[in-house]
Amino acid sequence: MASLRFSAIWSGFWAEPWSFKWTCLYVFFEYVRPQQIYESLQGPPYALFCIGVAALSFVVEGLRFRSKSMLNWLMLAFTLVVVLSSTFASYPEISFSKLNNYVNWIIAFILIANSASTERRWFLFILLFMLWNTKMSQHGFRSFLVGSWGNGGAPGWFRNSGEFALEMCLFIPLAFHFMVGLAPRLSRTQLVLLAFLPVSAVLSVVASGSRGGQLALACVGLWMLMRSRTKVRGLLVLAVVTPLIWLAIPASQKERFNDIGTDNTSLARIAYWKAGREMAKNHPFLGVGYENWVPYYKSNYAAKSGLVERLNIRGEPVVEVSHNSFIEVMSQLGYTGLALFCALLGAIWYVNGRTRRVLKQLGERGRFMQHMSLGLDAGVVGFAVAGFFMAVAFYPFLWFQLAMTAGLHAAALGLVQGTRSGSEALRTPIGAPRSWAGGAASPAAGWRNPHARPSRAVYTNRRAILDPRPEGA
Numbered sequence: 001m002a003s004l005r006f007s008a009i010w011s012g013f014w015a016e017p018w019s020f021k022w023t024c025l026y027v028f029f030e031y032v033r034p035q036q037i038y039e040s041l042q043g044p045p046y047a048l049f050c051i052g053v054a055a056l057s058f059v060v061e062g063l064r065f066r067s068k069s070m071l072n073w074l075m076l077a078f079t080l081v082v083v084l085s086s087t088f089a090s091y092p093e094i095s096f097s098k099l100n101n102y103v104n105w106i107i108a109f110i111l112i113a114n115s116a117s118t119e120r121r122w123f124l125f126i127l128l129f130m131l132w133n134t135k136m137s138q139h140g141f142r143s144f145l146v147g148s149w150g151n152g153g154a155p156g157w158f159r160n161s162g163e164f165a166l167e168m169c170l171f172i173p174l175a176f177h178f179m180v181g182l183a184p185r186l187s188r189t190q191l192v193l194l195a196f197l198p199v200s201a202v203l204s205v206v207a208s209g210s211r212g213g214q215l216a217l218a219c220v221g222l223w224m225l226m227r228s229r230t231k232v233r234g235l236l237v238l239a240v241v242t243p244l245i246w247l248a249i250p251a252s253q254k255e256r257f258n259d260i261g262t263d264n265t266s267l268a269r270i271a272y273w274k275a276g277r278e279m280a281k282n283h284p285f286l287g288v289g290y291e292n293w294v295p296y297y298k299s300n301y302a303a304k305s306g307l308v309e310r311l312n313i314r315g316e317p318v319v320e321v322s323h324n325s326f327i328e329v330m331s332q333l334g335y336t337g338l339a340l341f342c343a344l345l346g347a348i349w350y351v352n353g354r355t356r357r358v359l360k361q362l363g364e365r366g367r368f369m370q371h372m373s374l375g376l377d378a379g380v381v382g383f384a385v386a387g388f389f390m391a392v393a394f395y396p397f398l399w400f401q402l403a404m405t406a407g408l409h410a411a412a413l414g415l416v417q418g419t420r421s422g423s424e425a426l427r428t429p430i431g432a433p434r435s436w437a438g439g440a441a442s443p444a445a446g447w448r449n450p451h452a453r454p455s456r457a458v459y460t461n462r463r464a465i466l467d468p469r470p471e472g473a
Contacts, residue, residue: 001119002123002182002185002368003185004190004219006455009124009450012120014121014122017057017061018057018061019054019055019057019061020115020116020121020125021116022050022051022053022057022114023108023111023112023115024052024124024125024128025050025054026050026051026108026406027125027128027129027132027400028128029046029047029050029134030047030108030156031132031136031154031155031157032135033050033155033156034106034155034451036154036155036156037155041124043322045142051111054111054115054382055107055111056111056114058111058114064114066114066117066317066414067113067117067406068410069354069406069409069411070347070350070351071113071347071348071351071405071406072406073349074115074289074343074344074347076149077403078337078344079102079106081286081333081334081336081337082099082333082337082338083099084286085286085287085289085334086290089288090288090289090295091289091292091295092289092446094289094295095290098290099290099291105394105396105399107399108396109402109403109406111403112125112400112403112406112407112408113402113403113406114256114407115407115409117406117410117411117414118410118411118414118441119369119411119414121407122369122408123268123368125404125407126372127178127406129174129400129404130175131243133167133168133175134200135154136154136164136167136168136204137171137197137200137201137204138200139153139204140164140168140201140204140207140208141199141200141203141204141207143207143262144248146204147250148207149207149208149209149250149270150207150209150300151208152164154165154261157395158194160211161208161209161210161213161335162208162386162389163390163392164204164208164213164393165212165213165214165386166206166210166213166216166378166382166390166397167216167397168202168205168213168378169205169213169216169217169220169383169386170379170383170397170401171197171201172201172202172220172378172382173198173220173376173378173382174372175194175197175198175376175377176198176375176378177199177235177460178194178197178371178372178375178393179191179194179197180194180196180371181369181370181372182194182366182368187203190210202217205217205237206248208358210386211256211389212386212388212389212390213386215385216381216385217382218377219374219381220379220382223378223381224378225238227378244297244441250429268323269322269323269324272297272320272321272324273323273327275286275297275331276293276322276324276327276328276331277327277330279331280331280334280335280338281432284334284336284418285334286333287332287334287337288331289332290333291332291394292332293322293331293332293391294319294321298319302319303448308370319429321391321425323391324387324388324389324390324391325341325383325387325388325391325393325443326338326341326342326388326393327391327396328391328393328394329393341452342391344398344402345383345384345398347402348377348379348401348402350404351405351409352373352376352405355369355370355408355412356362356370356373358374358416359412359416362415364414365415366412369411369412369415372408373408376388376401376404376405378423379401383398385400403473416443452459
């Protein structure tokens with residue numbers, strides 16, 4: 001599968017449990033939204049059905065929670081704050097009516113983190129995840145070529161140009177490190193095709209016209225340059241690419257950068273941010289309530305502000321979101337929620353750092369997953385920068401990033417410890433590292449010693465040697 005042979009990927013996918021397959025199908029309907037693109041598919045709630053069947057399959061298969069990291073506890077604490085904030089909200093009926101949105105991300109986190117928790121399953125999941133994002137980036141690339149600016153992505157979460165640009169900022173480092181991580185096993189043709197993924201995503205961000213997304217793109221590029229081992233080469237690439245992108249941006253878009261802080265959009269957002277800080281000051285522990293920003297602002301601030309000029313069909317002023325994920329969390333969940341929200345972002349870096357330290361023991365064998373952890377790290381930078389100008393705290397961006405980080409960590413631990421999950425290699429089984437096996441006293445490579453401690457040696461699955469067919473085939 002690491003050589004991207006379609007037959008191996010196809011057979012490997014169908015050999016996995018049904019909970020994993022339904023989870024991947026759920027992500028497809030949540031991200032691509034074909035039911036909103038094609039009229040013939042409209043009607044049933046496909047994403048809800050898939051995640052429900054995936055959760056049921058997960059229960060039937062035995063509820064094997066493979067992911068064990070600090071992310072689980074932080075998610076639990078943040079969920080508790082969301083529930084308490086909804087209970088003591090200014091408008092609790094609104095909070096509980098929209099709580100199903102957050103519950104959806106919790107279920108998705110559990111399913112992804114615990115089903116995509118082996119090397120092979122995580123590889124399959126990220127491969128499909130990139131395919132869904134490529135479906136959007138190719139449209140953005142086409143918009144760039146024809147000079148169409150301000151376009152969004154798939155219907156739903158990414159329809160707005162800003163949210164689409166943010167998703168591409170998360171996709172770029174994943175696609176780049178996916179290519180670099182598998183480079184030794186791929187042909188030149190495959191590498192050229194994979195290189196189209198991050199390039200198309202970069203041009204999609206440029207074509208989106210989102211100032212926050214383009215600023216996030218620049219920060220992601222600088223972050224990846226700082227973490228690169230070939231900084232000189234990367235700096236030369238940025239020195240050539242950046243001026244070309246700037247020349248491609250139309251004059252109207254450049255003028256928007258010159259007007260930052262003085263145009264009506266900037267002034268409105270500053271007013272929203274000021275109101276959000278005041279909400280948190282008046283409700284420091286649990287905020288005004290989960291999803292209570294709009295009604296609370298309308299009741300307490302809209303009449304004082306002359307910046308809200310848009311009117312609905314009834315002639316009433318339209319209150320927008322806070323346009324800042326940190327203000328959104330701070331105002332609705334208080335300083336408690338904001339602290340946990342920032343802790344979740346920092347925990348992605350911490351857990352990925354632990355993943356890389358674990359994989360270093362395998363050397364080149366852990367190359368792919370080490371690179372993917374770097375891609376997830378860069379995604380945090382993109383979310384933090386773009387999220388400062390967009391209210392997307394309860395969009396799928398962060399929650400899927402957390403789930404993939406937790407699943408990758410579980411897969412890395414399984415691979416190193418020689419457990420059953422780690423023995424499912426991408427291509428061929430591996431023997432125990434010589435430094436761990438203890439020399440001649442170690443069992444033969446490829447055979448599991450029932451009396452050995454997992455922490456002392458790494459073994460492959462005996463069944464994988466005797467019978468090459470996947471389990472259940």
